Amino acid sequence: MKRRRWRQPPVAVVFVLLLLAWQAGCWLLQPSPLVLPSPRMIFAELLDDPQLYLGNSWYTLSNTLAGFAMAVVIGVLLAVGIVYSRVLETLLYTPLVAMNSIPKVALAPVFILWLGTGNQSKIGMAFLIAIFAIVIDAVLGLRTVDPDMLALGRTLKGTPLKMLVKIRFPGALPAIFSGMKVGIALALVGTITGEFVAAQKGLGYVIMSAQGAFETTRVFAALLILSVIGTVLFYLLEWAERALLPWHVSHRAVSAGH
Amino acid sequence: MDVALAAAHVSIEGLGKTYKSPRGDVVALQTLDLQLPRGAFVSLLGPSGCGKSTLLKIVSGVEAPSSGDIRIGGEVMRGPPDGLGMVFQRDVLMDWRSILDNVMLPVEFLELPRKEYRPKARELLRLFGLGDFMDRYPWELSGGMRQRAAICRALLTDPQLLLMDEPFGALDAFTRDELNLELQKTWLRTRKTVLFVTHSIPEAIFLSDRIVVMAARPGRIVEVIDVDFPRPRPLSVREEPEFARLARHIREIFEATGALGGGDVG
Numbered sequence A: 001m002k003r004r005r006w007r008q009p010p011v012a013v014v015f016v017l018l019l020l021a022w023q024a025g026c027w028l029l030q031p032s033p034l035v036l037p038s039p040r041m042i043f044a045e046l047l048d049d050p051q052l053y054l055g056n057s058w059y060t061l062s063n064t065l066a067g068f069a070m071a072v073v074i075g076v077l078l079a080v081g082i083v084y085s086r087v088l089e090t091l092l093y094t095p096l097v098a099m100n101s102i103p104k105v106a107l108a109p110v111f112i113l114w115l116g117t118g119n120q121s122k123i124g125m126a127f128l129i130a131i132f133a134i135v136i137d138a139v140l141g142l143r144t145v146d147p148d149m150l151a152l153g154r155t156l157k158g159t160p161l162k163m164l165v166k167i168r169f170p171g172a173l174p175a176i177f178s179g180m181k182v183g184i185a186l187a188l189v190g191t192i193t194g195e196f197v198a199a200q201k202g203l204g205y206v207i208m209s210a211q212g213a214f215e216t217t218r219v220f221a222a223l224l225i226l227s228v229i230g231t232v233l234f235y236l237l238e239w240a241e242r243a244l245l246p247w248h249v250s251h252r253a254v255s256a257g258h
Numbered sequence B: 001m002d003v004a005l006a007a008a009h010v011s012i013e014g015l016g017k018t019y020k021s022p023r024g025d026v027v028a029l030q031t032l033d034l035q036l037p038r039g040a041f042v043s044l045l046g047p048s049g050c051g052k053s054t055l056l057k058i059v060s061g062v063e064a065p066s067s068g069d070i071r072i073g074g075e076v077m078r079g080p081p082d083g084l085g086m087v088f089q090r091d092v093l094m095d096w097r098s099i100l101d102n103v104m105l106p107v108e109f110l111e112l113p114r115k116e117y118r119p120k121a122r123e124l125l126r127l128f129g130l131g132d133f134m135d136r137y138p139w140e141l142s143g144g145m146r147q148r149a150a151i152c153r154a155l156l157t158d159p160q161l162l163l164m165d166e167p168f169g170a171l172d173a174f175t176r177d178e179l180n181l182e183l184q185k186t187w188l189r190t191r192k193t194v195l196f197v198t199h200s201i202p203e204a205i206f207l208s209d210r211i212v213v214m215a216a217r218p219g220r221i222v223e224v225i226d227v228d229f230p231r232p233r234p235l236s237v238r239e240e241p242e243f244a245r246l247a248r249h250i251r252e253i254f255e256a257t258g259a260l261g262g263g264d265v266g
């Protein structure tokens, strides 16, 4: 157990080590705070106005989670439709895969026009960017079923719903989770992009307005929070995956060690 | 022998199957006739590609025939029949279900009362030596144990017809012998009609009342052989001269049909 921990230190430890290295670099090289503030200055800035950072972080986080949740629900439903219907596959999947290659960030101004400068456009951006990864991985997961398992279901007179709920969906969960882990990071990108284009709130707005005023420390404070949010969300999903799918190959070595 | 006189449980008439593929059609089965007497243990024995799996898929209703038809209990079959148990070469257990829940799968699909079948599933697992593993997951079990669980799953709802597609093909020789004995015991107890696919000559002789020897390209029956060793058969039956004679006879059929050229049959 000890050895495993050495091989893979907890992410929090890595985070602190990085901050310490950054702090040490600032002591040694003394860069201008306008270029690169030290972690000490950033934490001082955070503590100086915690209300500002808490409020804006919550705004960004809640929009990200709302967009992500919509992307998961609608994405998985779309994937089921695509796997079960040729028409939907032609109508949705092919364009979706094609659209995935265009930079969706460029769509932010359109969303602002459609949904306004409030949180709806941010949720919309988070949703749009996250849903691609989720649909594509979910379709892959639902399709790669063991044919013998489907044959078994057919000999047991399985209805399409039974085949979905008892065979395809559980088998697709690992793929859906890997789509979700990519999707959560992308949802955060979507929210921030929306906030860059037009917003009065959120960490993206804090970054843009601080940048306009040359308040580099404030920009970095917001970036630090963003990276913490992104990391925590990712690891929450990973934790949920381990808890829900203890049977999956990628977790077995770990669960056997306990 | 008496099973031959019993009424046919499954009656296959003029069955043909051609797979259409872009590189031309494959005749997997050509006008095949076969009767499975009720309660008989019948093996399909032949080289890879002779259509054994195809025949099983058609009898299980998973694949439709190109011609001919199948009667089960006198009725022409349309789609998966009632009272069918299926065992594949790979155990096809679901990794996300415990062994007990895997065995319970047919009950959930056929919407039978779970309360009634749960004790039956436990009893069956105990009978197959898996009493201590009911709450484990498939990946925690050895190949032989997994295949035992798959057999329990096929037996749970007490189907009258059991289809087995090379169920022991992926197991080592010891486990295979063990499961051959166990299958014989189960069959003697329950007297189900069994259609068993193998490409092992000794396995077919050891287990069967009747061996259907097949050849490939096109898939067809070349000979049907009745096996009369008294039951229960011990593993040592394989050393009897009559057993060796039967094995040689079957090998000669394979040589005559060219099946032994590629070394497919063991």
Ligand SMILES: Nc1ncnc2c1ncn2[C@@H]1O[C@H](COP(=O)(O)OP(=O)(O)O)[C@@H](O)[C@H]1O
Pocket: B019, B020, B021, B026, B027, B028, B046, B047, B048, B049, B050, B051, B052, B053, B054, B055, B219
């Ligand atoms: N789904 C399929 N599509 C096209 N050809 C198939 C398909 N399934 C089986 N075949 C062909 O049919 C023949 C019989 O296959 P199979 O029934 O699997 O034989 P066996 O189980 O005896 O090895 C083989 O030539 C195989 O390539």
Ligand SMILES: [Mg+2]
Pocket: B052, B053, B054, B165
């Ligand atoms: Mg086969």
